[in-house]
Amino acid sequence: MSIASVFDVALVALILAIGASTILVRKAFAAVVMFVVYGLLLSIAWVRLHAVDVALTEAAIGGGMTGLLLLGAVARSRSVNVGGPWIGRPARLATCALCALVVAGLAIAMLHPPEVIPTLAPTVMESLPQSGLGNPVAGVLFVFRALDTLLEKVVLLLALLGVWSLAPDRAWGGMPGLHVYARSDPTLIFLAQLLPPVGIVFGIYMCWVGAKDPGGAFQGGTVLAAMWLLVIVAGLQKAPAIGRLWLRGLLVAGPVLFLAIGLAGWVFADAFLAYPAGYAKPLIVAVEAALTLSIAVALGMLAAGPPERAQQQ
Structure with a gap:
């Protein structure tokens, strides 16, 4: 071995x-x-x-x-009472049996695959040069299943709205607390001053390289969100109020641009979410850049949680 x-x-x-x-x-x-x-x-x-x-x-x-x-x-x-009914042994046994059944099904599927595995990979690789992209994953996400990719970003916004809806009426439009993660200390402040410049450059790189190599908007946006949260948790910057116009603009910038380019495809490429010949790569890169910002802000605000105090004037 x-x-x-x-x-x-x-x-x-x-x-x-x-x-x-x-x-x-x-x-x-x-x-x-x-x-x-x-x-x-x-x-x-x-x-x-x-x-x-x-x-x-x-x-x-x-x-x-x-x-x-x-x-x-x-x-x-x-900090709150989250006690609930005790889960009895029958429910636990049923859950274990269901998990075992799922594992067995997956094992059978893996150990006994069909003789001819259906795949669209050759078709994708043949058509990929038309998009100008070198990363087949990006090609699938933004060319062959672009609608799914668009809806994924919309779902992220809906998740954020669900978190915001947990806020009390008096705090709506206000600022998340973020006191639940950590108390500011010298080490955390030092890291919040040291890491963000490097992390921001790396996040931008992850977005840019996604058109050719592994990477993309989600990976780059997550890195940017982590750097933003690090600065906020360290106390170097306050979490923004959810009613800020710039915040909401960044949240919808990516999906709106994606949708606008998709609608323009009807006019210039005869199909929704289609790209005109020769312009696919620059349009996809523009969408990726906008989505990176929207994803970073959405993930950061998701981690920040619902607003807990009114906006300070």
Whole structure:
């Protein structure tokens, strides 16, 4: 057995162990930490499967931003009564049986694949040069399933509206508290002064390189959101009030530009979300840049949570 095979087996065993620990641990904070570690390990697994785009998304969204949201939920739950009915043993056994059934189904599908696996990959690769993109993942997202990509960004905005709707009436239009994550200390302030310049450049690079190599709007937007949150949590900048016009403009800039280019496709390319010949790549890059800003602001405000105090005049 080669070293790579030993590493893969050890990685799978570690992922299963961390996943089981996430479910079995009793402390909510420990479960969230295990979940973040689980996401990072999955990122390594995706790299081993040569799916770098998926690995970047898993590390940024699955482990990073989702872990931050869960940490905020845990911190908030400590200050309120979140007690609920006790889940009995029959319900637990039924849940375990359902999970085992899903695992068995996935195992059967993986161990007994069809003789001829249907795929559109050759068609995609043949048509990819027409878009001017070098990254097949970006080509699929913005050419072959552009409507799904547009709706994903709309869903992100709807999720943010759902979080904002949790605010009390007196605080609507006001500012998120963000006190649930950390108390400002010299080390945090030092990191908030040191990391953002590097992180901003890296986030812009992730967006720009997505047209040719692994990367894109979600990965770049997540990095920018993390840098913004770091500055806010450190106390160097206050979280903006959700009623600010510039904030709402940035939130909708990406989806609105995407939709406008899609509607223009009816006029110039005879189809919705189609691109005129020779202009596909610059239009897609423009959409990616706008989406990066919108995603960064949306993820940052999602992590900040609902407004908790009225806007200061």
